[in-house]
Amino acid sequence: MLAIVSDTHGTDGHRLEGRTLEAVREADTVVHAGDFTTEAVYDAFAAEANDLVAVHGNNDDPSLVERLPSVATFEREGWRFVVVHGHEHSETSLSMLARQENADVVVVGHSHRPELGELAGRVLVNPGSHADPRQFRPGHAEATTTAERLVVRSRRPGEGVVGEVSRTS
Secondary structure (H helix, E strand, O other): OEEEEOOOOOOOOOOOOHHHHHHHHHOOEEEEOOOOOOHHHHHHHHHHOOOEEEOOOOOOOHHHHHHOOOEEEEEEOOEEEEEEOOOOOOHHHHHHHHHHOOOOEEEEOOOOOOEEEEEOOEEEEEOOOOOOOOOOOOOEEEEEEOOOEEEEEEEEOOOEEEEEEEEEO
């Protein structure tokens, strides 16, 4: 399972709780779409995760920007993921990046607005913010993959699964 989070905006800890903390601990890989804010928050995430794929965001300290890429790609069971924070991307540039990276799934943060959808024939995942949702509700996403099927679920504390997207290969 993949746990997908973004926009922690912390100073010294991971700010994880409830199902989001459980998902991070259970996941084979945790995907973070940026804005940890400090290295201490990143390190706290890394301590909880079995494997952490992360990019920097527009609110991350300079030392964290140097430490993390702006774009990350990885594969899981034949499904290719591209991860960006999103502050430098319009829908068009995200679509172009997805094509360039031959991605099946685009993970983006920045807006704090949870969203599951489609972007130029690819799955678009914005997990929202688990710790600083602003005018939205807190959330994260969980993805499961097999060689034949991808399922991404959007989750909110106290509500469980609030959206789902699936694809077959």
